Amino acid sequence: MISAHWLVAAAPPYTAPQWLLVEAVYFGIAAGLFAGAYKAKTGWGKAGLASLALTIIAWHLLAIIPSWWLYYSDGVLGWGGNGCTALDVKCLKQAAKDTVVVIENAAGLGGFVIAFLMYQKKFPKQLAAGEKKPEATGGYK
Numbered sequence: 102m103i104s105a106h107w108l109v110a111a112a113p114p115y116t117a118p119q120w121l122l123v124e125a126v127y128f129g130i131a132a133g134l135f136a137g138a139y140k141a142k143t144g145w146g147k148a149g150l151a152s153l154a155l156t157i158i159a160w161h162l163l164a165i166i167p168s169w170w171l172y173y174s175d176g177v178l179g180w181g182g183n184g185c186t187a188l189d190v191k192c193l194k195q196a197a198k199d200t201v202v203v204i205e206n207a208a209g210l211g212g213f214v215i216a217f218l219m220y221q222k223k224f225p226k227q228l229a230a231g232e233k234k235p236e237a238t239g240g241y242k
Contacts (some may be wrong), residue, residue, distance in 0.1 A: 120169065124161055131157040155213075162209040167202045174198040 134154035141147040175181030175198070185192030230232060 118173075121166075124166060127157055127161050131155075159209075161214065162212075163206055167205055170201060171198065171203070173202075 131154040133237075134150045134157070136148045138150035138154065141150060174194075178198075180194040182191060182195050182200045185195055
């Protein structure tokens with residue numbers, strides 16, 4: 102039975118680095134969903150599978166892995182605290198802990214933006230067969 106004592110006394114058991122291997126399973130699931138989206142016959146099927154894969158990747162890159170890092174750095178490395186006012190080693194450790202999360206989230210979000218832009222460039226919007234481009238309405242002509 103797990104007591105609430107681990108919140109104060111020691112790091113939670115799931116802060117061990119081996120738990121990051123579980124993330125590889127989720128990224129494998131996302132890769133399988135992308136493969137299914139690539140082979141799907143309908144547009145809705147492709148969109149549904151790809152959006153599910155992107156949701157899994159985003160959830161893990163932008164929430165679960167940074168959360169794990171915060172628990173790990175607080176519990177195992179001892180970089181935690183409730184803020185700091187002095188410029189000492191403890192404060193620098195807290196700043197480094199938070200900076201890692203900021204950089205990881207910036208890289209994840211930037212990666213998504215770059216991937217979406219590359220996708221739009223590779224697959225521009227196309228009209229269906231026989232469909233004519235509608236006349237522009239509004240704005241300057």
